[in-house]
Amino acid sequence: MSTLSLKPYSFARRLPAIAPMGAAQAAKKRQVIPLSFGSPHSDTFPYKPLIGAATDAIWTHGRDSLQYGGAGGPVIVLDWVARRSALRSIHVDPSQVLMTYGSQQALDYVARALLDPGDHAWLEGPTYFGAVSTFRTAEAILTSFPIDEDGLIVEEVERALEEAERLGKPLPKLFYTMPNFHNPGGISLSLERRQRLAELAYRYNFFILEDDAYTELSYTGQSLPAIYSFAPERTIYLSTFSKIIAPGIRLGWAIASQDTIARVNTFFQGSKASVFSQEIVAQLLTRLPFDEHLASLNKLYRDNRDAMVDALKISFGDDVTFSIPEGGFFVWLSFPEGIDTSEFVKDAEERGVSFIDGKQFFINGGGARHARLSFSYCSEEQIREGVALLAQSYYSYLDNRRR
Ligand SMILES: Cc1ncc(COP(=O)(O)O)c(C=O)c1O
Known part of the structure; x- marks a missing residue:
């Protein structure tokens, strides 16, 4: 060890101040x-189907399944996500689906694509702390809006938007919301509020970041149309395999218009989300009665x-x-x-x-x-x-x- 005394080092300002939670x-x-x-x-x-799927991923695709994923992974998974999303009234081409390292990476890349330091991001209070930490890292200015048993109180958002416009105050670049089985609120956004929020996104020109991590975990079997279906050019929709297969697979996805998805995609430098994980999930989806x-x-x-x-x-x-x-x-x-x-x-x-x-x-x-x-x-x-x-x-x- 050096005898020189260690000087204090100033780490990046954007380092999250929040301790990991949960x-x-x-x-x-x-x-x-x-x-x-x-x-x-x-x-x-x-568990057992995953063991078979992992083995088959290697036997079927050999060393390619362990390569960098220049082209973005197997189409089976993209097709599956696109087809499944139709259940939520999202009708997209598989090329509009971007696989990511969990939806947490999608959140990060979307924040980078939409927000410059000092931009305004609006969200719910309470909200998911993983997203807060991501927006803070992007050096966004955050404002929160309350929820009730029907989800985000969109009327309050509308009032704030009107006021911001009237007073010449900054409008948000994005609104982050969890419409289904909110973390931590447990509630879901009503149909009328989904439509209203979508209208506001067009009128005030912001993106809705729709985080739908829990959508498949409906105990009534019912689900409402995604906000995306009401504002496809101004919504980025996120979901994940973490809650329906396993979080260790680290696979989530973003869905957006071709133009928007291409922009978010630019943050993947060279390699894509794990091709091996995608090959495993591709094998799994063909053998598991989902x-x-x-x-x-x-x-x-x-x-x-x-x-x-x-x-x-x-x-x-x-x-x-x-x-x-x-x-x-x-x-x-x-x-x-x-x-x-x-x-x-x-x-x-x-x-x-x-x-x-x-x-x-x-x-x-x-x-x-x-x-x-x-x-x-x-x-x-x-x-x-x-x-x-x-x-x-x-x-x-x-x-x-x-x-
Ligand atoms: C609302 C919400 N979004 C995103 C995530 C991140 O999930 P993933 O494992 O896909 O990164 C979580 C994880 O708990 C979550 O609760």
Whole structure:
């Protein structure tokens, strides 16, 4: 080691200031029941078919399956995504689908393609912290808008757009929204609001970034048309195989108009999203009865959701409110005014359960009386036990405050 003393080094300003949340955070503490953990249940991974698919990917495509993917991967996957998207009224050519390293990479590349430093990005509050971190890295100025049980309150967005135009204030370059089974809100955007937001995107000339990571996890089997279907030239639609196959595959996608997708594509320097992963998924999709697979994973998640809803009613009665999610992974709790859930995160962990306090999902420190619980990763038994521990922690926090 050098005897010279180490000078402080100034890392890039854009380095995310936010510590990794959720999965990354919970993974450190295995003995804690991780209701903070927004990951799929490992039992939902099509384990055996994946082993066959991985072997076949190599036998069928030999060393090409392990090469750089200049051309962008197998058409089977692009075709499948394009066909499947029609269920959400998205009718596109496979050439409008861009495969990415998870939808997180799509978020990053879209942010780079649309935002210069100082541009305005609008989003929901609460929202997905992975997206917030990406927009902050792009040095965008963020503004958030509330949600209710019908999703983003589009009327408030409309008022803000009118006001910005009237006062000559900057308009957003993009609006980031999660229309189905919101993370963390658990709710979905109504049809009327989807149409209204699409109209606003044309009128005020911004892009809608529609993050639809949980769309296949509908416990009622119903789904509304994507916002994309109402504003195809001003929407970039994102989804992922993470929740329906496995996140370790690291494959997501973006769908947009030919012109927009070509621009986002320019950020792939030389190689594309893993060709090997795409070859595996291509093999998998030809051998897996996908609808059966989906039905079985949705059954597991629905049972877990029911276990969590039951447990919450038993442990909290009317002391917390929440809307029962019809899909996805999350229950968003509202405690009474004045409660700050971050004040019992540590105590809950000491008792053996983790959750994420509401403030983590807001850009401006709001949301203190909320909390996100995830029912996806744990067993029903862990969910019941975890919620009971959370209640113990909450009521002891209340007792301490009263004293
Ligand atoms: C709303 C939302 N978007 C995107 C992602 C990222 O998913 P991927 O694994 O495809 O990068 C997640 C992951 O939890 C998410 O909740």
